[in-house]
Amino acid sequence: MRRILAAVLAAGLIAGMTTSMTAPAQAQYPDRPIKMVVPWPAGGDTDNIFRPFAVELQKAIGQPVVVANVGGASGTVGEREAKNAPADGYTLFAGHDYMHLVFYAGMTDISYKDFEPICLISATPSVLTASPKTPWTDWKGLLEDAKKRPGQITVGATLGSTSHIFPALIEKAAGIKFKFVSYEGLATRMNAILGGHIDLTDSNLTQKGKVDAGLLKFIAIASEKRNSEMPTVPTLKELGLDIVFQVVRGIMVPKGAPAPVKAKLNDACGKAANQPSFAEAMKLQGTTVAYLDAARYAKFLDKMDADSKVVMTDLGLIKK
Amino acid sequence: MYELLGQGILTVLQLKYLVPLFLGTLAGVVGGALPGVTITMTIIVILPFTFGLDPLQGLSAMTGVYVGGSAGGLITACLIGIPGTPSAIATTFDGFPMARKGEPGRAVWLGVWASFLGGLLGGAFLILTTGPLAAIALEFGPWEYFSLFVLAMAMVAGLAEASFVKGLIATAIGLLITVIGSDPITSVPRFAFGSAFLNDGFPFLPVLIGIFAFAQIMTDLEKLGHPKPEGTMEGAKSLSVSHLKVIGEILGRPFLLLWSTFVGIVIGVLPAIGGSAANMLAYDQAKKFSRRPEKFGTGIPEGIIASESSNNANVGGSLVTIMAFGIPGDAVTAVMLGAMTIHGIQSGPLFVVQHAGLAYGIYAAYILAHPLMVMIIGVGALFILKITSVRLAVLAPIVLVLCVIGAYALNNTMQAVYVLLLFGVVGYALVKTGFPLAPLILGLILGDQIEINLIRSIMTDDNPWLFITRPISGGLLLCALISVVLAVWQHVRHQKRMAAEADTDF
Amino acid sequence: MRLSRDGVAGLILFGISLALLADTFNLPRMPLVPVGPGFYPRIVLVFMAVTSVILVAQDFLKVRAAAPSALAAPGPRRRYDLVAAIFAVVAVYILLLPYLGFRISTALFVGAMQWAIERPRTSRQWAALAAVAIGTVVVSYLVFETYLLVLLPRGSLTGW
Structure with missing residues (x-):
């Protein structure tokens, strides 16, 4: 009897030990900090959007979420870093529409299909912005001048990325021609446009303060409706250009992540994106919260990719 | 403005910022005092810690290192006759003789108070001129930036001790390093030969950390077991001295103090020259203006005051350049700028306006670092002297581990760590073949910006004459030409009476 | 004729700059940018090639002037x-x-x-x-x- 009891006890102990050893590996995702790869340098608008999101996500998921800025080569370095990371849910990829554009521009072989979507979190409408040293005050003046001087009005842009595509769409819709000058990142474009070294650029509502101070001019916003923050700025649609252009950003994981991990992330992401404090933080970034869950985000990405291909083909920038 | 500064000081006085500032200053003083550990090295070691702090905490710590380091060198300079950093070389000339004559306290405290006063005058300059200079910087288009960078490189190559040609080649190597990898405009891979490693290019911080850390540690290791230089001041038991008298001695020479400070500030504002030139030049100037030049080098206060006030004023000047133009003046400010970028702060003409809280926080940290520095040296000078005997066997691996962490944490990739090692080897090889490192680092720091601004100016207007006909740009290019001519002339004259030069300077 | 450390370094750098210079002509051009990605590297490389040649020439002249015997006095052994x-x-x-x-x-x-x-x-x-x-x-x-x-x-x- 005693022997049997001892055996049972021992078996129980061993069983207990093994379960206690294996259990964390299976069920307890996440049990250590999660890395969020932001493929742009810190301080850009992408970084400014994902950093507050990381804070919310951390609260929702119960482990630190650490932003890792892996910048360089129009975001393709960070993309590769995230793609090559183990698909265990401890590496998240924070992307935006540039993925499709750089893929079709032939800058990288990585496409959105190398990742699995988790959620879409935000949308930032683009605003066509002019230097204070330019003569025109509205779209009409700009259009006339552009027709008079084709290829003379300078536009600062990150070549091949959203800030390039947006003015290029305007060019095409209005039948005018700009001269593009490479200024990577919104911060450098702001220095250049305030000094009058470029005439136009793509920016967003974060620059409202400078417009109020008379340092910049907003020409038009590329959203469906006027923005309540800046009701005097007309939409491009009102001006007769059928362009709605916003930069959307979301979270993905490398392909092959286990389903429970994805489910957990999807849950946490939904909670985080719908926090009022996140909406508040986004307002400062001239951005609205635009939450889509994994399934809808996947559909959205497919459409986005097809659209990007059309745009890049139209603009003659396509390489693939 | 004064209100903002007051707010800044109140902010930094909070423990949250005061602690990093204090620790940074302490690290700076110790690093500055350790012979063979430069300020650059100290700030490289501090860098990874700042990744996890908020921007002002990180920059406070770095400002502390810069201020503390510029002063810390005087401890070893006065007491053992070895400059703790290159920016204290001239301090040894009079500080060490004075200490040997039985006045170690007077020597150290003359240096400390001169650093304090020079530093604060530099601070006044920093606070008053950054705003106006930033307004001018905003008017700088791509042409002006390009010409400014050319001027910076011309000046630094001209300063190279051994050979002007080698200085130019070192600059070219620095520029070439930045060319490898994706081109900054269209992301076309250059000189990658199909390798993903080369395709990612060489980000400048790992390269800089690798070159400095390895060149330094390896040259120290080479000399392991060599006898220490003679004549150390083991006897200095107490540094107590009448502070009023010492401060009186400094303030009694207002022209000397102001002129040395001025020299320090100007050298600081000019890109990439730095404290090692400032103290030598100020010392030289003090000697020229003095009524008793023959006494210099025998242990007179003037020498210490000139050297120490200029090297701390130089810090204020360098901070102006990064804050107004977003251009690092030397390797130390390059690391600071890198740290800002990591925290998402774009330095440049709009910095002071857009990040007023941070900018005034840095001013405040700069000002507050000075009393902290005085306190740290006052309490710990003799103790710090003991630390200088830490064995290399312990110091070297720890420094290298921190370098690896710094490189890794920059981008969270091993790539940067491989770059670190690769350029450790390159840097050591260059030192051994007698190429100066300062021009190389400058080329490295400015390389991308030079190319981008050159291409931008061509994209904006295809008229190449604009570089000359735009007045600021043309003026800067003219200055560059003059400094090249001067450098060549000086080297020709110099070579006739120059014997073989001594060791490399970092 | 013997070259010292400087001359050898100069020759190596000259070789590198020529090899890379040749490579810049293989780089593709982008329609948007008036000068290709090889434009700036060529400036740097030409500059490097020229300065390396000067270094080699200086070294060559110096070696001929000075007696080739004395390498700098050996200090303590370096490890x-x-x-x-x-x-x-x-x-x-x-x-x-x-x-x-x-x-x-x-x-x-x-x-x-x-x-x-x-x-x-x-x-x-x-x-x-x-x-x-x-x-x-x-x-x-x-x-x-x-x-x-x-x-x-x-x-x-x-x-x-």
């Missing part, structure tokens, strides 16, 4: 063997880092490097070596990963 050994130790450390993870490889590295620079003899010295190695890891891990949230490399083999 190049130690430098090579340390470079090797660092290289092994960096290569192992992604496999063993930060904590294990750093402890090994700090230990190995102390051992390479100063052989411990007594057991006390061994204990000090181990203490520094483990101390470095514990302190840096606690400060960076736990306190500052700066993530350090995790080993793909050890998961640690």
Whole structure:
């Protein structure tokens, strides 16, 4: 009897030990900090959007979420870093529409299909912005001048990325021609446009303060409706250009992540994106919260990719 | 403005910022005092810690290192006759003789108070001129930036001790390093030969950390077991001295103090020259203006005051350049700028306006670092002297581990760590073949910006004459030409009476 | 004719610049930018080639002027063997880092490097070596990963 009891006890102990050893590996995702790869340098608008999101996500998921800025080569370095990371849910990829554009521009072989979507979190409408040293005050003046001087009005842009595509769409819709000058990142474009070294650029509502101070001019916003923050700025649609252009950003994981991990992330992401404090933080970034869950985000990405291909083909920038 | 500064000081006085500032200053003083550990090295070691702090905490710590380091060198300079950093070389000339004559306290405290006063005058300059200079910087288009960078490189190559040609080649190597990898405009891979490693290019911080850390540690290791230089001041038991008298001695020479400070500030504002030139030049100037030049080098206060006030004023000047133009003046400010970028702060003409809280926080940290520095040296000078005997066997691996962490944490990739090692080897090889490192680092720091601004100016207007006909740009290019001519002339004259030069300077 | 260190360095750099210069002509051009990605590298490389030629020429003239006998007076012996050994130790450390993870490889590295620079003899010295190695890891891990949230490399083999 005693022997049997001892055996049972021992078996129980061993069983207990093994379960206690294996259990964390299976069920307890996440049990250590999660890395969020932001493929742009810190301080850009992408970084400014994902950093507050990381804070919310951390609260929702119960482990630190650490932003890792892996910048360089129009975001393709960070993309590769995230793609090559183990698909265990401890590496998240924070992307935006540039993925499709750089893929079709032939800058990288990585496409959105190398990742699995988790959620879409935000949308930032683009605003066509002019230097204070330019003569025109509205779209009409700009259009006339552009027709008079084709290829003379300078536009600062990150070549091949959203800030390039947006003015290029305007060019095409209005039948005018700009001269593009490479200024990577919104911060450098702001220095250049305030000094009058470029005439136009793509920016967003974060620059409202400078417009109020008379340092910049907003020409038009590329959203469906006027923005309540800046009701005097007309939409491009009102001006007769059928362009709605916003930069959307979301979270993905490398392909092959286990389903429970994805489910957990999807849950946490939904909670985080719908926090009022996140909406508040986004307002400062001239951005609205635009939450889509994994399934809808996947559909959205497919459409986005097809659209990007059309745009890049139209603009003659396509390489693939 | 004064209100903002007051707010800044109140902010930094909070423990949250005061602690990093204090620790940074302490690290700076110790690093500055350790012979063979430069300020650059100290700030490289501090860098990874700042990744996890908020921007002002990180920059406070770095400002502390810069201020503390510029002063810390005087401890070893006065007491053992070895400059703790290159920016204290001239301090040894009079500080060490004075200490040997039985006045170690007077020597150290003359240096400390001169650093304090020079530093604060530099601070006044920093606070008053950054705003106006930033307004001018905003008017700088791509042409002006390009010409400014050319001027910076011309000046630094001209300063190279051994050979002007080698200085130019070192600059070219620095520029070439930045060319490898994706081109900054269209992301076309250059000189990658199909390798993903080369395709990612060489980000400048790992390269800089690798070159400095390895060149330094390896040259120290080479000399392991060599006898220490003679004549150390083991006897200095107490540094107590009448502070009023010492401060009186400094303030009694207002022209000397102001002129040395001025020299320090100007050298600081000019890109990439730095404290090692400032103290030598100020010392030289003090000697020229003095009524008793023959006494210099025998242990007179003037020498210490000139050297120490200029090297701390130089810090204020360098901070102006990064804050107004977003251009690092030397390797130390390059690391600071890198740290800002990591925290998402774009330095440049709009910095002071857009990040007023941070900018005034840095001013405040700069000002507050000075009393902290005085306190740290006052309490710990003799103790710090003991630390200088830490064995290399312990110091070297720890420094290298921190370098690896710094490189890794920059981008969270091993790539940067491989770059670190690769350029450790390159840097050591260059030192051994007698190429100066300062021009190389400058080329490295400015390389991308030079190319981008050159291409931008061509994209904006295809008229190449604009570089000359735009007045600021043309003026800067003219200055560059003059400094090249001067450098060549000086080297020709110099070579006739120059014997073989001594060791490399970092 | 004999060239010194400078001349050899100049020749090597000249060779590198010519080889890379040839490569710049293979770079594709983008329609948007008026000058191709090879434009600026060519300026740098031409500059480097010219300055290296001057360096070689200077060296050549100097060697002919001075007697080729006296290399600088040999100071105390320099420990190049130690430098090579340390470079090797660092290289092994960096290569192992992604496999063993930060904590294990750093402890090994700090230990190995102390051992390479100063052989411990007594057991006390061994204990000090181990203490520094483990101390470095514990302190840096606690400060960076736990306190500052700066993530350090995790080993793909050890998961640690």
